[in-house]
Amino acid sequence: MALLRSKLKLMVTVMTINLFIVILIFRQSGQDKNGSDKVRVPSKPFWTKLTPVSAYWNLQQQILDIQNNPILLSNYSAAEVPDWLIAANLTSDPCKPNVRVTTQVKDYNSLPDRFKDFLLYMHCRSYPIVVDQPDICKTPPFLLLAVKSQVSHFDRRQAIRQSWGRAGVLANRTVVTIFLLGQATAWDHHPDLSHSLHEESLRHRDIIQWDYRDSFFNLTVKEVLFLEWIHTRCPGARFIFKGDDDVFVNTYRILDFLKGLSAPKARDLFVGDVITEAGPHRDKKVKYFIPESLYVGKYPPYAGGGGYLYSGDVAALLHRVSQNVVLYPIDDVYTGMCLRKGGLGPEKNKGFRTFDIEEKYRSNPCAYNSLMLVHPRTPQEMIKIWAWLSSPDLNC
Template identity: 60%
Template sequence: MFPNLPLSPVSVAQRRGTMQVACQKTRVLCVALAVLVCVLVLCPWNFGPAKSVRKRILIPTTKFWRVPERSGSFWNKEQQYLDFTHNPILSSLPDWLNDTGPLDPCEPDPRVSAQIEDYDSLPQHFQDFLLHMRCRTYPMLIDQSRVCDGDPFLLLAVKSLIPHFDRRQAIRETWGRVGTLANRTVATVFLLGNTVSADLLPDLQGMLGHEAELHGDLLQWDYRDSFYNLTLKEVLFLKWFGQNCPSARFVLKGDDDVFINTLRVLDLLEGLAESKVRDFFIGDVISKAGPHRDRKLKYFVPESVFAGRYPPYAGGGGYLYSGELALRLYNASRRVVLYPIDDVYTGMCLAKLGLAPEMHSGFRTFNIEEKYRFSPCVYRSLMLVHSRTPQEMKRIWSWIVHPDLVCP
């Protein structure tokens, strides 16, 4: 046995140094392991045969949004004003948008003739539309507030004119017949404006009042009924719908010279999935269109009024949409400036909701081939055909409902 000898000062120092070195190595190892774990967790690794390539994150060098410059077209500038006023992140308007016209939107707008350079050369009805483009409030002359009692499954809303007594009566006797059809409740309203002395038309208001009392299906507003005011008719109807018929399940909006196979429409709606009802809107869709610049055409709109392309829209002869969407369309319409072509305007309102109409082959707003126009079975497969006379409507309807007609 060796006696316990005291360590020399040199040995103690050596042992302390060795321990310090070991501790340092341990700390370095721990740090290295921690770094390795972080790398493994945070960085993607590819253990396959191909090497991973890290994509470089691109940072925009310009602003993602900027204030648009003033448009040279009157409608576009008015729309810019609405867009600014409904934008929650903007607190003030640019100076060029402060020129908003008269305080009363139903007063003639004096800015129109000054800001639209070719205003004097436009048709009189077009000028009339532009002067009152901001007005959306007109009194009702004839109302039918109880037409939707019972919450109809389908509401037929037909655009008509005061003198078209024969068309309205043909519709009542055929595809617009109210009541229960195919076990579903159907209601019909006719949408009318008014005439002014400048139209040089006979005063038929007395006859219209008798018709309204007899059938209870007329809605009339006190504004000048013209082609360019069909958009106004659209907006006024949507407002009326929200107040008097909000529970109607579906709406079919059409002209008074179309034929509608109501039975086929109801059959389609019966098979519609519930998930599709909210955004349901079908018709004869027109895409990638723009304004006509030829002054000889009915749909002429000059660049001084509108610049740009049209969103997808369904031909105004007729289209079918859900009642739920009708309520949202009215809210959207308050954020879209009235446009002189009603079906384009409806497409604009749909676009404001982030939607587009769906094409359906059963809607033929540009008619069908002449060789099929007198084929009974063809009409059984279609939903809407434009255009047909009152006599043709009655003839086609007799084909549709005839129990002995057998179609392949």
């Protein structure tokens, strides 16, 4: 009796399932006949045509995005391409001033001179290299230390050479150091130190210099020129540290940190002192002041320009995507923009202290032992801290 009941229950279950399948098939076939579930291809674009942004940088980026996107560009026929989309189609070679910007930025005449200079030449990315070290990466380095410097900062460069930027083999890893320079112009009231720089370059063979005006707003130019230099001269570098010449870097700690990375982590590495949810300063007295006529919106997450560490793979990515990101007058923000364009983001690491450490710890050698970067430090302090960390008697 129990066996009969089990068979009956099984038959009812199977019949119920079959009936449910038949109903589904019937409903599906009915919907197909009505055409309600068929894939529909739109007969015309379903996106709206973009309207221009008023801020000059945002507009230039918007134009560049459209020009590099065949889907968005196809939204316009040849006869109806708007004037604002054609107006910024400039060539960057030769690098002549774009005088049209004087009327395209509404408050151009009232802006400080540094903005006028930047706006006139922001389309230019290519400058001649006047001092190069083409064979410095003949043996691809494990770590490339790239230091932003200026012609007159000889004492800082020398202190770095004698301390954390000492090239050669460190902790069984090859380290190469280079200094990135532009031109010190008479326009900025700099003395002529070209002879001294030439002698320095012959002696140390670590100077890379381009023929452009080395100013705060042109640090972004230095960034894109450096990315091009890596691409052509040092593509085999495993990792790159890029920073200012007034920071102290614990190269020992950086090498130790890199040694412990997994392969995927090492490939996409970009770490530093990351700033999030930031936006342009509107106070004209602030060094980083940006007018609304130039940029609107928030900044993407970015690592403070005092120094950050990234992989050779990320360097190649930045080189590629930077060609589709309009130059911005703040270089570390610009690098954050390029990272976002490339689908990556910077990772915050507590070892990067771009806003210094507490004063009570600054004379303690052990305070630097676990850090990778501290900003700022004088040339004398760099040498002293390096001596602390290099001492076999250090016990932290």
